[in-house]
Amino acid sequence: MLVTEQERLKSDIGTWLERYGRDRSALIPVLQEIQKKYTRISEYGMQVLADQLGIHPVEVYSVVSFYAFLDHKPKGKFVIRLCRTVSCDMQGKARVAQQLESDLGITFGETTSDGKFSLEWANCLGMCDQGPALLVNDIVYTRVTPAMVNDILETCRKTFGVYALESTHEEGHA
Amino acid sequence: MITPNHKAPLTFATIEPDAGLKAALAKPRVDLIAEITASQLKGRGGAGFPTGVKWNLAAAAQADTKYVICNADEGEPGTFKDRVLLSDHADLVFEGMTIGGYAIGSKIGILYLRGEYTYLRAHLDAVLAARRAKGLLGKNVAGKQGFEFDIQIRMGSGAYVCGEETALIESLEGHRGEPRNRPPFPVDTGLNKLPSVVNNVETFAWVTSILVKGSAWFKAIGTQRSTGLKIFSVSGDCKQPGIYEFPMGITVAKMLEAVGGSDAKAVQIGGASGHCVPASEFGRVIAFEDVSTGGSVIVFGAHRDMLHVAKNFLEFFVEESCGQCTPCRDGNPKLLGGVELLEQGRCSMRYLNELSSLGETMQIASKCGLGQSAPNAFLSIVKHFKDELMGRTQGEAH
Numbered sequence: 001m002l003v004t005e006q007e008r009l010k011s012d013i014g015t016w017l018e019r020y021g022r023d024r025s026a027l028i029p030v031l032q033e034i035q036k037k038y039t040r041i042s043e044y045g046m047q048v049l050a051d052q053l054g055i056h057p058v059e060v061y062s063v064v065s066f067y068a069f070l071d072h073k074p075k076g077k078f079v080i081r082l083c084r085t086v087s088c089d090m091q092g093k094a095r096v097a098q099q100l101e102s103d104l105g106i107t108f109g110e111t112t113s114d115g116k117f118s119l120e121w122a123n124c125l126g127m128c129d130q131g132p133a134l135l136v137n138d139i140v141y142t143r144v145t146p147a148m149v150n151d152i153l154e155t156c157r158k159t160f161g162v163y164a165l166e167s168t169h170e171e172g173h174a
Numbered sequence: 175m176i177t178p179n180h181k182a183p184l185t186f187a188t189i190e191p192d193a194g195l196k197a198a199l200a201k202p203r204v205d206l207i208a209e210i211t212a213s214q215l216k217g218r219g220g221a222g223f224p225t226g227v228k229w230n231l232a233a234a235a236q237a238d239t240k241y242v243i244c245n246a247d248e249g250e251p252g253t254f255k256d257r258v259l260l261s262d263h264a265d266l267v268f269e270g271m272t273i274g275g276y277a278i279g280s281k282i283g284i285l286y287l288r289g290e291y292t293y294l295r296a297h298l299d300a301v302l303a304a305r306r307a308k309g310l311l312g313k314n315v316a317g318k319q320g321f322e323f324d325i326q327i328r329m330g331s332g333a334y335v336c337g338e339e340t341a342l343i344e345s346l347e348g349h350r351g352e353p354r355n356r357p358p359f360p361v362d363t364g365l366n367k368l369p370s371v372v373n374n375v376e377t378f379a380w381v382t383s384i385l386v387k388g389s390a391w392f393k394a395i396g397t398q399r400s401t402g403l404k405i406f407s408v409s410g411d412c413k414q415p416g417i418y419e420f421p422m423g424i425t426v427a428k429m430l431e432a433v434g435g436s437d438a439k440a441v442q443i444g445g446a447s448g449h450c451v452p453a454s455e456f457g458r459v460i461a462f463e464d465v466s467t468g469g470s471v472i473v474f475g476a477h478r479d480m481l482h483v484a485k486n487f488l489e490f491f492v493e494e495s496c497g498q499c500t501p502c503r504d505g506n507p508k509l510l511g512g513v514e515l516l517e518q519g520r521c522s523m524r525y526l527n528e529l530s531s532l533g534e535t536m537q538i539a540s541k542c543g544l545g546q547s548a549p550n551a552f553l554s555i556v557k558h559f560k561d562e563l564m565g566r567t568q569g570e571a572h
């Protein structure tokens with residue numbers, strides 16, 4: 001990691017701890033913020049957070065490894081989570097999964113080499129009457145068909161172009 | 175993108191805003207809790223504990239700080255009613271939490287919202303801000319001198335087990351979502367070891383409705399042991415999946431008729447943790463004393479492969495087990511292994527019986543509700559669909 005990025009992360013953690021309070025109950029909210037902005041929780045980040053909260057880094061790691069939405073490994077800018085639970089399964093999730101893999105050129109659990117997309121399974125997304133459902137980051141798509149997959153990815157790619165420029169520009173001030 | 179799927183208007187749509195809170199604040203605390211107790215409302219999150227009893231215990235606990243926690247972790251496969259309630263009736267839910275705060279003597283409410291529902295966050299923050307602006311949260315709530323209450327939102331991070339109330343509390347405290355031993359119960363040793371009431375989203379909305387319409391109204395509906403109305407999330411092979419409101423005690427057959435699923439061969443009631451009811455038992459009633467559910471109803475048409483269903487549920491539990499205790503951590507993969515043998519047609523009746531008794535052991539020996547109910551679907555599918563499961567030939571298409 002670049003030194004500047006480490007510094008940025010450290011100062012972000014400071015800001016978030018101000019917001020959520022400097023005690024153990026702030027741990028998960030701060031981890032969620034790190035995950036969202038940096039798409040992963042690095043060892044350095046865990047170390048800084050542990051120091052600030054006066055706990056052992058292993059404690060932080062143990063929390064990160066427990067929750068499906070927190071990850072040590074770098075993830076794509078867009079994390080696609082396809083629901084694999086029975087109602088979505090009965091509504092054709094397997095074919096949507098197949099198309100996602102073909103269009104992205106990766107399998108579930110992987111991230112594209114350009115760092116744009118990660119593909120994951122999710123358990124019940126609570127859209128059981130409108131499946132198959134998937135999440136792209138925080139946004140939910142319902143009644144997804146194999147043919148829709150490309151449109152969803154294209155929407156992401158378009159956002160990515162603009163968003164990427166904005167976020168490099170803004171991250172320094174965040 | 176998210177189309178509301180109400181098949182009929184819910185009672186919640188007819189409840190006058192703030193009327194429940196005003197009625198509650200006009201009563202002494204004891205009378206308020208007595209009103210909830212008299213309705214015999216039982217928790218709508220699945221376990222069915224009487225809400226009035228829970229609140230009474232928390233009210234009696236001695237502490238300066240207490241918490242009212244709304245469980246919006248809604249992770250049970252096939253359940254989506256809490257999402258709809260939070261989208262369409264968030265005020266009723268927050269009102270119910272505020273009533274809870276007054277009843278037990280708490281200033282702090284927390285909504286634990288599952289990470290998968292992050293898209294609801296902005297809406298919920300806006301509803302909370304509007305309530306603050308109207309004086310319905312904050313100091314002297316709704317003009318009641320000395321009653322202070324506010325609500326914050328905390329997000330989950332993709333762990334089904336965090337819906338279990340003690341795991342939820344662990345998660346709020348910044349730990350892994352590993353369930354605690356019970357007792358002690360959250361009503362005396364909850365968040366930060368302080369008295370806490372944890373209730374489901376729907377439970378809070380019914381509290382508000384009961385305060386408006388009276389406990390007698392609620393109690394007159396349903397069965398003797400399961401009073402009132404219940405919201406159901408219906409999905410699977412039926413003509414009209416979506417959200418429904420039915421009285422407790424409705425038969426499976428009647429519900430199927432209403433949702434256009436009468437030709438089903440089986441229905442999973444209560445989600446992955448629930449039971450699979452075959453067509454021969456559609457006369458059974460949905461109530462705490464018979465087939466109990468937090469609201470998930472999944473309909474299986476004649477062409478569905480029940481082994482595939484059992485496998486899907488077991489994969490879910492293998493992944494979502496917190497791994498703390500052996501019966502659940504090791505039992506679920508064993509059952510899944512059995513399903514794989516059945517798929518290949520290589521499971522003897524003797525081994526299947528062994529797996530069934532393993533499942534029964536898990537029901538007794540697991541530490542929390544996850545492991546205790548994980549084998550339910552497998553056991554009920556094995557019980558009712560042996561001929562469909564056994565003796566498969568290699569490559570048989572189901």
Ligand SMILES: Cc1cc2nc3c(=O)[nH]c(=O)nc-3n(C[C@H](O)[C@H](O)[C@H](O)COP(=O)(O)O)c2cc1C
Pocket residue numbers: 216217218219220221222223245246247248249250334335336337338339340372373374375377542543544
């Ligand atoms: C594995 C597991 C998951 C649970 N998930 C939820 C949930 O998502 N929502 C919920 O309200 N209750 C859930 N519960 C039940 C809670 O532990 C608790 O009983 C409930 O929140 C109490 O509220 P109620 O009395 O209003 O139902 C779950 C229980 C277990 C064992």
Ligand code: SF4
Pocket residue numbers: 335352353494495496497498499500502503540541542543544545546
């Ligand atoms: S039953 Fe399962 S989820 Fe519950 S404590 Fe044991 S291992 Fe964890």
